[in-house]
Amino acid sequence: MAYHLKEAGIPFALAGSFAVYARGGEAVDHDIDFLIKEEDAERVLTTLVEAGFRGEVPPEGWLVKVWEEDRLIDLIFKPVQRPVTDETLADTEILSVNAVHMPVLSPTELMIHKVLTWSPHYCDFGRGLPMARSLREQIDWARVHRETAHSPFAYAFLVLLDRMGVIDLTDLSEGPIGGRKRAQLKEVVG
Incomplete structure (x- = not known):
């Protein structure tokens, strides 16, 4: 083809x-x-x-x-x-x-597409985790964060990846996850 x-x-x-x-x-x-x-x-x-x-x-x-x-x-x-x-x-x-x-x-665009498929009707992080783990070094996570910031599912997924040690949210210093919001989130989830 x-x-x-x-x-x-x-x-x-x-x-x-x-x-x-x-x-x-x-x-x-x-x-x-x-x-x-x-x-x-x-x-x-x-x-x-x-x-x-x-x-x-x-x-x-x-x-x-x-x-x-x-x-x-x-x-x-x-x-x-x-x-x-x-x-x-x-x-x-x-x-x-x-x-x-x-x-x-690109791996970054692939991750963006994966994260943006999730909605209240379909949200299977289990399908995104293997991809995030296997391609993590190839992905521009700051770009993923910027381009998916409007999605609460992307936000939750990035927090999950951080908690699992796949990515470090401190590297994403801009936007809703970085800075003060991240400190507040850490206080809530421990």
Whole structure:
């Protein structure tokens, strides 16, 4: 699939759990996620259908899907309510993934996406902990904090990571977790 997008000159990036795996994280066993820009979605779908994939435009309005035999590939243009931009696609590194060189989303952006998926209807920190642990040295935690500061679930997750010794919140001196708020939080939770 990456080959076809490269040949067509369509920018993309590997994302989701396969990108985590490509960067040294835990093994994966479900669908494959790629990021594309929304203005490229129709062209991506046409290119891949012409190459033999089965395509679908689902009602969600933030992705298109293709199947290669029984493997589902999500082509996402608006993950976690944030549009994929040229800057998003530049926040990558070319890595070899199963002997295919392709752009893989940065660990920081992967963590931001993971944290922003949590809501009152779905909040499974158990899915984020292995990722945070395995990629922790590669992640810009201050950026994760800044870009997810509006989310109470991100706040709780960062506190959990601090308490588990995965990250040190004192390194995040700005925003709601740093400084005085952090001291107050330490008093409450011990």
